[in-house]
Amino acid sequence: MPEGEFVARERSGPTLAHLVLATRLKTLREAAGLTRQHAADALGAHPVTVRRIEQAQTSLDEGQVRALLRAYGSPVAEIDEFLGKLATANLPGWWHPWRAAMDPWQLDLMSVESAASMIRAWEPALVPALLRTRAYARAVDDALRPDLSPADKDARTELLMKRQERLHAQQTRIWAVMSATALHTRVGGDDVMAEQMAALHAAVDGPDVTLQIHPLDGPPHALTGTPAITVYRVEAPEIPDRVVREGGPAGSADVWDVSATVTDYRLLLDYSCAIALHPDKSKEALP
Template sequence: MPPTNSPTLRQRRLGAELRKLRERSGLTATAAAGLLGVNQARISMIETGRTPISADRLRSMAHAYDCSDEQLIDALASMTGRRARGWWEEYRDHLPAALVDLAELEHHASGLRVALAMHIPALLQTTDHARALFRAVVPAMRQYEIEHRLAHRMKRQAILDREEPFPYEAIIHESALRMGFGGADVRRGQLKHLLDMSEVPYITVRVIPFDAEYYPSTGQSFDYVEGPVPQLDTVQLDTHHGGCGFLDAEAQLSKYRAVLDHMEACSLDPAESRSFIQNLVRDI
């Protein structure tokens, strides 16, 4: 398969996981190349995601690296081959690559947990609320940029309407629910939409009120995207310049899982959270 100069996040992750397996086996790239009958440059291209590989080649590599975790091998094998051209690819020339990669990451997720202090989760936003957010970005976006981002965000939400949806949990601080983006009517519509979505069986909405005993976070929003096996989980951080940062080191994943567990512990339960939001709607 010919190399690519712009590997996606998914392709880079596959390569990084193969590098981890090789390093755990104690093999250098040169030694691995000798075992597999390829040159060292080919190993490097695979590990940077620039050269797609087949599932059979991946299984050969895993065997050479003494990996016996069949679930992990199967999960990695499902990531092989050339880049699947999903709907998100049409935005690659119009949006930052990280936003396009995020849509692909969500598409392949098996579960999603998000935590937000100042914003409604992107997958639960109304069109009016999202448009108001994009209009508030500094520096200001041009109208066509707003429309590209808005269309991309709305298409991302389709993952919550699939025939076989994954579990989705949103932990939202009260401050995010009180933000007035777009004015009273937009805020009311957004909160009502949030209530409707919270009634969906596989969607859980939890609120952390101002009077919670503690708030185990710095206030930074993040998504915890669950992969087919825990080793392939990913944390996506919202950065101050509006981009996406992706973390996948074992220690980082463990940290953010613990943060989410603590945030869930200090939040209202789903029924209490719905009542809390209903009271906010009545007060608008």
């Protein structure tokens, strides 16, 4: 896959408004015909500092932003408007209360998820996270995340429930494909599994969830052997789509925002979905 990993910004994570403003700064610099070195000279800093600002990998400081806008020739009215938006953008995101229990890569994804029009997911062995019940999600963390405290597991479960609630409210479409292995992997007790299967039935009956299943006796497909994948589609032109590939040590993931990489994974999902059971047949396959 092409390089271009999206590096975590800081422990609080950027808001969507912050991402938009950071991208806007890059656009204004390029429109002014200035390099990052020119911008760095205006700040008395290294070009790496400008790169981090433009890629939303650090907070937007009012003094730095004002200096950059002046260097780019922005009029006073534009500077005042930008700084007004900056004050709002620097407010904590809604997920702020749960940040201590989140994996570092999740912090940068929350603002993107909150603005996503579609989320596509592949899950090789479990029910996709955004379709999990509270009990199932907690049982997964109990089994797979012994590094976390009970309090952190509770917080992560509560955050997942809030994410699902917000995505439903904003009518984000979720298109998930998973292996039938998940239907037979016993997570928690019988009651947990029964509740989870009932929740899947209810989800696919709604307008915002599409679920496809690869049967146990099906052929290999484009994502066979691939860890969990999530692709976030955002309508805001300033914000690139993201792809997340989970795997490796507990809590780790690769996150890319490079268009070619996102397209590669989107195509893999397309190929996989093309030979998975049709959504109607997948619904019939649910226990």
